[in-house]
Amino acid sequence: MSRLVDAYFALLKALIALLLAAMVVLVFGNVVLRYGFNSGITLSEEVSRWMFVWLTFLGAIVALREHGHLGVDSLVRRLPLWGKKLCFVVSYALMLYAIILLLVGSWQQSLINWDVVAPASGLSVALFYGVGLVFAISTIPILLGGLYRVLSGRASEAELVAIRESEEEDVDEIQRRHLAEREGFDGVALGRRAGGVS
Template structure:
């Protein structure tokens, strides 16, 4: 129940960020080109909103398997070896996240100590940058969830988006539709010929 609530909250935050960013850019374009004015803070807020959206979306992409990856060689490996390769890759991902978390902590601490505000909005810059530790902590949680599933044998890999496989599936569906349309045309022509009186 708790995890489902967290997942739903994450999806809602992503939707709100995307709608807000789209609306803000649309409003800025209308103000600039229709009324020959602008929203002074729109560009900076859009930039930070995009950063929040991307870093929230990175962990969500791990959850739903939306990231693109090159795993041709890994798929050729036997299942036990594939499992260890996946666990090694997850360990590397966790180290990468840990390095970013350390860097984010140092950077945000510096921004907090200096007391710099955003350029166009009266908000401390460290508040806007809090997405760095939040986003990478969410990634750590997703990678740990995936590692646990791989360790228990519930899954074998990252479940990356496979554009090649999707393209082949679309091509096969299109070919099947074309074959069906041709057979229907041939059947209709045969029926028409059979119904026409012979002279």
């Protein structure tokens, strides 16, 4: 099951990269055609806008799984264990509620706009609203899994702070490496002095 989930998220990352590349080609190509050849790609603006919306939602799915969303954890880190658990459960319950609202709204908008076609591309506008369905169906299991781990007592205290501060972790790691290298260098220098090597 874990391999299947990892494969799904690898597919999402590949789709994000493809959408980004296609957006660059469409927008840049349209600019070159307009200013260089006084023509353009008719569906460029509409399709690139839709791609941007899909790219944003797919990126949000990946970020939720990797705890990469922005947040403030200065208060939560200072709370006792039961406070961290309470904040985690309340925040995840609120996110679930918001995503269920998004799921219902996206479903209704997809049904309403199923037969409506976009003016430039001729695609169904339901495709535009369908990203909300993909987002909700992908993120609800992530949130339910996190809630289950906390409520069953399987989550560590570090997992209760659902924000990963990569910049701080990177700075700490760089400082640790620098100190280790410095201590290693000083140790080598001391060894050489003790051995009479200048």
